[in-house]
Amino acid sequence: MKQLEEFTSLCRKTLVTVLFLSTFQGANCELLVSPLGPTIVSTLAGSNVTLAVSVNGASDPAITWFRDIIPVVTWTINSNSPPDIPQSSKDVLHLEKDGSLTFIQVPLSYSSHYTVEMTKSGLGKASLQFTLQVFEIIQDVTLSTPSGLAVEGTDRFILQYSMLQGVIEQQTWFFKSTEIKNSSHYLVQQTSLVILRPNRNDTGLYSLQLTNPFSSVKVYRNLTVFYGPDEPILKATPEKIFYVVGDSVSLLCQSDGNPQPTVEWVFNGQKLSGALNRVLDLTNLQTSQGGVYTCSLLNQMTNEKREKNVTLDVYERPPGSPVCSVLSVNNDSLLYECDWMGGTPQATLSFPALNNASRGEGHFRLILPASTNLNGKTVSCQADHPVQQNTCNITACNPKTFLPEIRATVDLDSKMVVSVLCVTEASPQAVVSWSNDSGAIANGTTYQISSDTSELKIRDNNISNLILQIFTCTCSNPLGSQARSIQLQEPSISDSSLFLNQDGTIITLTWDVPPTSVVTGFDIQMKGSNLINKNGNTSQTKSTSDGYSTIQQKPGSARSTDVFTLDPKQIYRFRIVPKARLFDGKPSVVHRIGPPDGLSGPAIAGIAAGIPCSILALLMVGGLIFLIIYLKRTKRHQTKYPVPRTAEKTITPAKTIQHKATPHKPLAGGLKFFPDSNRIHKSLSDRSVALPAFVPPPPHVRVATTV
Numbered sequence: 001m002k003q004l005e006e007f008t009s010l011c012r013k014t015l016v017t018v019l020f021l022s023t024f025q026g027a028n029c030e031l032l033v034s035p036l037g038p039t040i041v042s043t044l045a046g047s048n049v050t051l052a053v054s055v056n057g058a059s060d061p062a063i064t065w066f067r068d069i070i071p072v073v074t075w076t077i078n079s080n081s082p083p084d085i086p087q088s089s090k091d092v093l094h095l096e097k098d099g100s101l102t103f104i105q106v107p108l109s110y111s112s113h114y115t116v117e118m119t120k121s122g123l124g125k126a127s128l129q130f131t132l133q134v135f136e137i138i139q140d141v142t143l144s145t146p147s148g149l150a151v152e153g154t155d156r157f158i159l160q161y162s163m164l165q166g167v168i169e170q171q172t173w174f175f176k177s178t179e180i181k182n183s184s185h186y187l188v189q190q191t192s193l194v195i196l197r198p199n200r201n202d203t204g205l206y207s208l209q210l211t212n213p214f215s216s217v218k219v220y221r222n223l224t225v226f227y228g229p230d231e232p233i234l235k236a237t238p239e240k241i242f243y244v245v246g247d248s249v250s251l252l253c254q255s256d257g258n259p260q261p262t263v264e265w266v267f268n269g270q271k272l273s274g275a276l277n278r279v280l281d282l283t284n285l286q287t288s289q290g291g292v293y294t295c296s297l298l299n300q301m302t303n304e305k306r307e308k309n310v311t312l313d314v315y316e317r318p319p320g321s322p323v324c325s326v327l328s329v330n331n332d333s334l335l336y337e338c339d340w341m342g343g344t345p346q347a348t349l350s351f352p353a354l355n356n357a358s359r360g361e362g363h364f365r366l367i368l369p370a371s372t373n374l375n376g377k378t379v380s381c382q383a384d385h386p387v388q389q390n391t392c393n394i395t396a397c398n399p400k401t402f403l404p405e406i407r408a409t410v411d412l413d414s415k416m417v418v419s420v421l422c423v424t425e426a427s428p429q430a431v432v433s434w435s436n437d438s439g440a441i442a443n444g445t446t447y448q449i450s451s452d453t454s455e456l457k458i459r460d461n462n463i464s465n466l467i468l469q470i471f472t473c474t475c476s477n478p479l480g481s482q483a484r485s486i487q488l489q490e491p492s493i494s495d496s497s498l499f500l501n502q503d504g505t506i507i508t509l510t511w512d513v514p515p516t517s518v519v520t521g522f523d524i525q526m527k528g529s530n531l532i533n534k535n536g537n538t539s540q541t542k543s544t545s546d547g548y549s550t551i552q553q554k555p556g557s558a559r560s561t562d563v564f565t566l567d568p569k570q571i572y573r574f575r576i577v578p579k580a581r582l583f584d585g586k587p588s589v590v591h592r593i594g595p596p597d598g599l600s601g602p603a604i605a606g607i608a609a610g611i612p613c614s615i616l617a618l619l620m621v622g623g624l625i626f627l628i629i630y631l632k633r634t635k636r637h638q639t640k641y642p643v644p645r646t647a648e649k650t651i652t653p654a655k656t657i658q659h660k661a662t663p664h665k666p667l668a669g670g671l672k673f674f675p676d677s678n679r680i681h682k683s684l685s686d687r688s689v690a691l692p693a694f695v696p697p698p699p700h701v702r703v704a705t706t707v
């Protein structure tokens with residue numbers, strides 16, 4: 001600096017010398033002005049300061065001080081007139097005798113560049129420049145934030161300083177004691193620091209150092225950059241694809257922010273009152289609690305909001321199990337149905353084996369044309385529910401072979417009602433069509449068909465009408481049909497037996513009827529001594545022409561009866577007469593009990609008449625053969641049911657009773673019996689245990705008597 005000044009002044013001297021030499025040849029004087037101190041002067045406001053110069057080379061030159069380019073003092077050295085100073089500056093500016101300029105109690109506003117210029121006629125001009133800096137002690141510096149809150153994401157944030165007084169020579173900003181320089185993030189301006197796009201990392205302690213040659217001040221400011229809520233993280237614990245009714249789950253909503261954001265929970269758009277924690281606990285979940293849970297966050301300082309959704313699926317399995325069925329449609333198609341209603345969500349149902357593309361929810365129907373490959377095919381319905389998978393199976397099949405059943409009753413109007421039942425195993429359930437000789441039977445009063453078509457009820461009191469007709473029932477479903485014909489028979493007994501107790505006082509009669517015979521009841525008839533009443537006297541009943549009297553009447557369902565009290569010393573004969581209302585069928589064989597007949601007079605007479613009797617017997621054998629042929633023919637014509645035993649039968653000898661002690665077996669051939677009939681067989685076997693053992697009769701009793 002000093003060298004530079006010396007160099008300038010040397011140049012100026014040289015220049016002045018050159019000018020002088022060229023203009024005024026022969027003169028040896030030059031005008032020179034030089035500083036007597038530094039040319040850059042710093043001072044405190046209010047103090048006295050002098051810009052001192054010395055002038056050489058000429059006497060009494062004219063002197064002018066300029067402030068910048070405006071002259072503020074003019075004078076000719078050593079003149080008697082006072083220096084010319086503008087009125088406004090008279091209090092401050094004072095020109096010394098040597099031309100130096102003194103500032104008295106210099107105010108701040110006098111900071112400027114000052115130039116002194118000397119002129120002397122004939123000698124030219126010389127000038128010198130000074131810089132005056134007037135300072136003040138820095139006082140009461142404050143930092144302010146004219147841009148308001150510092151919020152992350154805004155464009156800029158300004159930190160500005162102001163002070164009561166002071167002239168700043170240098171300002172330096174620090175963030176966490178690191179000096180801040182102009183950069184892409186900061187702008188250091190005249191009286192402020194601009195933070196461009198402030199973020200959370202700009203939070204911290206800022207300081208500002210202000211200096212001038214007379215003082216230095218440092219101020220601090222803690223700055224908080226508000227931010228958030230950040231993108232929330234919403235997590236369910238335990239985390240599952242879906243929840244089952246009764247489960248528990250807690251939802252945790254995490255999000256950073258300054259200040260920490262407040263939490264509010266919203267379920268399906270409805271605020272959950274009281275749910276203000278980061279964690280929302282849900283216990284014993286119900287399906288109604290399935291839906292969208294929203295965690296709503298608010299930064300209360302910046303009013304910034306954010307929300308995050310989580311969807312909870314709460315499922316419940318449908319009650320029970322899926323149910324499969326198959327129905328007939330238009331007699332040519334099969335309707336496969338699968339039902340599993342309820343639950344959340346509904347189960348998805350399908351019959352993959354039939355059609356793997358279509359499916360239903362809760363209820364599924366599939367119609368397929370009936371074809372033989374569906375017959376007997378077990379089809380599974382696949383029932384898929386998120387909670388459980390299930391199946392149900394259904395098999396469609398054509399009607400199986402069957403045997404019609406006959407039941408005869410007498411209704412309240414004492415009319416006879418004959419029911420024919422055609423029930424077959426089939427899926428879908430078979431529809432039965434009925435016909436007689438003259439064609440299809442229509443539903444009416446005489447012929448009434450049950451609503452499920454499996455039963456035909458015939459109301460006809462004349463048994464002769466009934467046994468003339470052949471009824472045909474056809475069971476059909478879309479997969480096929482089965483037909484059966486049946487011809488009703490008069491009431492008859494196919495088989496009968498008698499059992500006697502040990503004392504010979506009680507008998508048990510059992511019997512059967514052919515499956516196709518129409519029977520509404522039975523008369524139990526007896527011939528012989530009267531029965532003994534409890535009080536010892538005998539009972540008297542009406543007798544038929546052949547000496548039998550009816551001692552009991554049994555309903556059509558009965559297949560056995562007990563008779564008591566008998567006198568073991570007497571001879572009794574029993575028979576069973578089947579009835580169709582008032583019509584009597586052929587009686588059963590006669591069962592005789594009692595002591596054997598002795599060789600009495602009539603017996604001897606009988607033996608004497610043996611030869612004519614043998615002829616009679618031969619005749620009877622012929623008749624029997626004819627009867628057998630006749631029966632065989634009818635059997636071939638009408639039915640596959642077993643042939644009933646001939647009604648004519650010799651009295652069971654007492655000896656054979658024992659062999660028959662076991663109840664007779666059901667008739668062979670897969671026949672179906674009415675439930676009553678089965679029950680009777682059962683009860684009979686029960687009873688055979690209870691009955692006293694039968695005593696074999698003495699060996700000499702071997703006489704069989706024909707009735």
Ligand SMILES: *[C@@H]1O[C@H](CO)[C@@H](O)[C@H](O)[C@H]1NC(C)=O
Nearest residue numbers: 046047048049094103104105
């Ligand atoms: C400044 O100069 C004025 C007038 O000459 C004088 O009265 C005053 O005392 C001086 N002040 C200082 C601090 O020297």
Ligand SMILES: *[C@@H]1O[C@H](CO)[C@@H](O)[C@H](O)[C@H]1NC(C)=O
Nearest residue numbers: 181182183186187188189190
């Ligand atoms: C920083 O840059 C601004 C504008 O570009 C300028 O006005 C200011 O003087 C610079 N500050 C510093 C310390 O360089």
Ligand SMILES: *[C@@H]1O[C@H](CO)[C@@H](O)[C@H](O)[C@H]1NC(C)=O
Nearest residue numbers: 152153198199200201202227
């Ligand atoms: C803040 O600073 C951290 C660590 O220095 C950095 O990972 C993060 O990205 C910064 N955040 C921003 C918004 O610049």
Ligand SMILES: *[C@@H]1O[C@H](CO)[C@@H](O)[C@H](O)[C@H]1NC(C)=O
Nearest residue numbers: 204205206219220221222223
């Ligand atoms: C700034 O914050 C720090 C820590 O919180 C504290 O110690 C310090 O006193 C604060 N400074 C000012 C100027 O507020």
Ligand SMILES: *[C@@H]1O[C@H](CO)[C@@H](O)[C@H](O)[C@H]1NC(C)=O
Nearest residue numbers: 267268269292294307308309
């Ligand atoms: C959250 O779900 C609600 C409906 O329940 C919807 O209006 C909102 O837009 C969703 N918010 C988000 C962030 O997906």
Ligand SMILES: *[C@@H]1O[C@H](CO)[C@@H](O)[C@H](O)[C@H]1NC(C)=O
Nearest residue numbers: 331431433476477478480481
């Ligand atoms: C149903 O169809 C079968 C043959 O596919 C047929 O035998 C039967 O008579 C039909 N039944 C009805 C009620 O149409």
Ligand SMILES: *[C@@H]1O[C@H](CO)[C@@H](O)[C@H](O)[C@H]1NC(C)=O
Nearest residue numbers: 351352353354355356357358
């Ligand atoms: C559906 O059935 C067809 C033919 O039966 C078979 O080719 C296909 O792979 C099945 N698709 C599925 C998804 O099971």
Ligand SMILES: *[C@@H]1O[C@H](CO)[C@@H](O)[C@H](O)[C@H]1NC(C)=O
Nearest residue numbers: 378379380390391392393394
């Ligand atoms: C249905 O049949 C499949 C095999 O065909 C068997 O695995 C399944 O247990 C059956 N489902 C039911 C309910 O019987």
Ligand SMILES: *[C@@H]1O[C@H](CO)[C@@H](O)[C@H](O)[C@H]1NC(C)=O
Nearest residue numbers: 436437438440441442447469
């Ligand atoms: C066949 O049944 C019809 C009633 O549908 C009846 O009118 C007709 O007499 C019956 N045929 C015979 C031979 O009984």
Ligand SMILES: *[C@@H]1O[C@H](CO)[C@@H](O)[C@H](O)[C@H]1NC(C)=O
Nearest residue numbers: 443444448449450451452453
């Ligand atoms: C026949 O008629 C009776 C009574 O009129 C009715 O209950 C029954 O359902 C009918 N049967 C059919 C197959 O329509």
Ligand SMILES: *[C@@H]1O[C@H](CO)[C@@H](O)[C@H](O)[C@H]1NC(C)=O
Nearest residue numbers: 461462463464465466467468
């Ligand atoms: C019963 O029907 C037959 C044949 O149809 C007939 O000959 C007889 O007279 C009828 N009997 C009664 C009591 O109606």
Ligand SMILES: *[C@@H]1O[C@H](CO)[C@@H](O)[C@H](O)[C@H]1NC(C)=O
Nearest residue numbers: 533534535536537538539540
């Ligand atoms: C049999 O006894 C009953 C009373 O127990 C009586 O009423 C009845 O007259 C008696 N019969 C004979 C034939 O004595």
